[in-house]
Amino acid sequence: MRTSIATVSLSGSLTEKLTAAARAGFDGVEIFENDLLASPLPPEEIRARCADLGLRIDLYQPMRDIEAVPEKVHAGNLKRARHKFELMRRLGADTVLVCSSVSPLAVDDDALATAQLARLADLAQEFGIRVAYEALAWGRHVNTYDHAWRIVEAAGHPALGTCLDSFHILSRGSDPRGIADIPGDRIFFLQLADAPLPAMDVLQWSRHHRCFPGQGGLDVAGLLRHVLDAGYRGPLSLEVFNDVHRQADAGATAVDAHRSLLLLQEAVGAAELPPRVVPTGIAFAELLTADAEPVTALLAALGFARTARHRGKPVDLWEHGAARILVNTGADRRDGTRLAAIGLASPDPAGAARRAEALHAPVLPCRRAPEDAPLDAVAAPDGTELFFLADETSDPSRLPRWRGDFAALPDAPGPAGATRIDHLALTQPWHRYDAATLFHRSVLGLDARESIDLADPYGLRRSRAVASADGGVRIALTVGAAPADGTVHAAHIALATDDVVAAARALRAAGGRLLPVPDNYYDDLAARFAFAEGELETYHELGILYDRDAGGAFRHCYTETVGRVFFELVQRDPGHQGYGAVNAPVRLAAQHTGRLLR
């Protein structure tokens, strides 16, 4: 029989995947949409590359939540489908996968699903394309192969068949004997995967994935209240089986563990800690480097100007609007440029430091001369230094001003432009991700979002945003899935601008370089959103990525990487709450190519 493999099953760029599949003897591939979007090759070249390698493109996977949706949504789906069918013609792919809807908009109405799939099949037929409909094991209403087949059968459309997937069928314990009743020519495709047994039951969950209270999602504080109500007066003891902790340094794990119990006691009113002091903004980000030239050239291209110099240390202040970057050339080793410290504006810097210290954050030794302002600083779990600095709401009579340690440069331009720091993205050591979440929540009082997976071509990454309620401080904590390759991922500083197009053009005019984004990405954007005339072309020219949620749009682009730091330019509609995660796979793939727009 012919053999085929989905590109998602292999690591690397699309061309690496195709080459590996062909060399191993596969006859064809399923192309995953994200692999195509992240590829710099146009569809015609992907088709030619496959042909050269002797690979047929057996399936393309671009569509979700197609059927059993309100008619207005379905009309939009058909428009998207036409766009994708045109793309498939260029690719030379003749079968499209449609998975059963998971959308909350989907309704439990087989007749509607049948009618909408038949309409999709009509359209597909015009392009010579077949639609293979598959039940996802977690489909909202259709989640068994026999249900999907009943819908396909009811449609009775020659261009509509079913796709069977061994995982979706066997993982649910469905009886596969019913498959023999489906006419073979109506089974348009077969996807095969195995999986370890048993699935993670509660025992596996317990033995590998426990974590310290506050790092997970169980209501441990609620439980503790009931136990205390019962009159229990024994110790609070942590019993945590965790694969990461088994490998991590015991000293650091024990500190996280003890911190979690302090917070738990605070939560149930059994202990008092210095109160949370939520920072109001990012006063500065400090870069540590031994060779300032490359990063200051990039700062200059971004519109920053050097405005002041520290009175006693080799630290320059660079400003652009309200965005402030310190460039510290005091690095004693040439370990590349990195983000080493963050200044957090705080209504009560001393109080913030007291809470941090009570929660085991190492208080940093003063690095200052006698005449410098005394600063409150602690270390985050990843070693980043956090300075708590007076903000405009602090009592001015009692607080030193860090700016006082800097002497203004005589010829410095005044800070101009509307730029400020939108967010920081900090790469965590592999074994410190959960600790970082707990730290930022509990010490800084930031709210944590759910952790999400980001597909990097060479391994899965996770990312979790922590932010203050008003968005004044936003930090994205990211980590690789495992300490696999020793790759040091860069941190980045996202600069907010009112006009990302103008900012990107200004950067290029000043000699700065932006990350190029593949054509295929923009082809997909055109199918997903409506743009004004010329808007998409402009984004494409500048490598600007786009996302939208209920609160508005998010437009962003990326600079080159210097050492272990790069910059992002961000234009955020006021209500948008995201960080461009949906675009991260494309961005990461582009960064791996090492190419830049000039």
Next chain:
Amino acid sequence: MRTSIATVSLSGSLTEKLTAAARAGFDGVEIFENDLLASPLPPEEIRARCADLGLRIDLYQPMRDIEAVPEKVHAGNLKRARHKFELMRRLGADTVLVCSSVSPLAVDDDALATAQLARLADLAQEFGIRVAYEALAWGRHVNTYDHAWRIVEAAGHPALGTCLDSFHILSRGSDPRGIADIPGDRIFFLQLADAPLPAMDVLQWSRHHRCFPGQGGLDVAGLLRHVLDAGYRGPLSLEVFNDVHRQADAGATAVDAHRSLLLLQEAVGAAELPPRVVPTGIAFAELLTADAEPVTALLAALGFARTARHRGKPVDLWEHGAARILVNTGADRRDGTRLAAIGLASPDPAGAARRAEALHAPVLPCRRAPEDAPLDAVAAPDGTELFFLADETSDPSRLPRWRGDFAALPDAPGPAGATRIDHLALTQPWHRYDAATLFHRSVLGLDARESIDLADPYGLRRSRAVASADGGVRIALTVGAAPADGTVHAAHIALATDDVVAAARALRAAGGRLLPVPDNYYDDLAARFAFAEGELETYHELGILYDRDAGGAFRHCYTETVGRVFFELVQRDPGHQGYGAVNAPVRLAAQHTGRLLR
């Protein structure tokens, strides 16, 4: 409130764990039995160490499957308990954890459970010890906290209380409000852990843990038969989301993937491969080294004699009974001594090689001179070279004899002793573990056991045995849980002997060194098994570990490590099917200390 942490929550040796807990500010610890068994410190010293560190030993966890068991089993449990209570007196621990039974022997009889726990509490009371009874979420009959409490309440014994664990309660979705109805002084202990939500549902299982057919536990071949019966004639396509594959080299993953489809087609009769040729024994293991002295000194101490030399290469044959080791000093780099090749006795070497080649095993270039016997050799997924060699059942007229390439040394003693190779333990690269399982199953026709977890002090390891039906070939494939620390774990060669005590004594008399095993381990053995007078003391003296299953006993001890190889001496009762996995945590901890018996 007082804070405590279970030693299992932290990495490292017991003393490292205690130090870390104390430094982080914990008031006490729960000591896990395995941590004590693996520690070289006697209980009195552990107690003193804790006292010095300001830590109370709040709980000890030695007992499983205590209650609701047949009376004969319970009598044995009480005997073990007495032994453990004596140990706890030495430790200064006054609370013992008893988890609800998971044993298939346990019956659903609360009255029996109550009576047996009360008898245990009677015994505990004599030692001033309290018994804390906890419902495991996966307990066989008792798996909710309220059920455990009902049993404790019914016993009405002052030395019997309950232990609550936030994970066991919340992971099952139990309503914690009922806790308030338990008198606080009857809650003897509280264990706290959080866990990520959602638990691994089918979606997470699908997105992270799919694998290629034959690497997991789903009946993919059975499903495929139904699809073929339906008349499907499209391609077989693999769609595998797997966190390891995302990081692994695409070329190697694609080869494993294609191999899995060849085997799947063979399984359903859709493709014909050269038939399986199961090896009948291990003809030799070949060590590659640039400096033969340390390993040959160890071989000599093990009773091996150098019997022959290769006619054209720097390879010596060492023999001891039927155990044969080749020592190849042709290593071109000083990367330490390693296990580089295995000779497998086969009834059809050429056929075995044909199957391996058809399943994508790289056929190795001939390394021989024109006059050498032509050998069939392929590479395993971890790079180990596998030679297929004629065994006594092969047709002698058609088969070359590898021994013919070796010239007997004139003064060599004849092979003596009953030693042979019992099994080999091969460390797999992190991302090749599933591939190795599939390879050994499908290419060599070995049967695979379930993968098991082994607790190394610095991270979890996994191990999976593959063996021929008659045990003639046994291989343990092991891997670290993640490529965390770059540690290269050693492979080992287990030598079967009829008398491990004599073999160990002979080794020491000849200047060889054995791995010492902690006193605490033997104290535990005494509680678990009955030994003849003096037997345990002998094992203790020689570092011999012990296990027993329905088929008999398994006695084994370990040599020092040379480069990346060490040896095990094994005395296996004919019916014993294990590999000493239960002793692996103690052995691994002992190896980390670097100490040796002299």
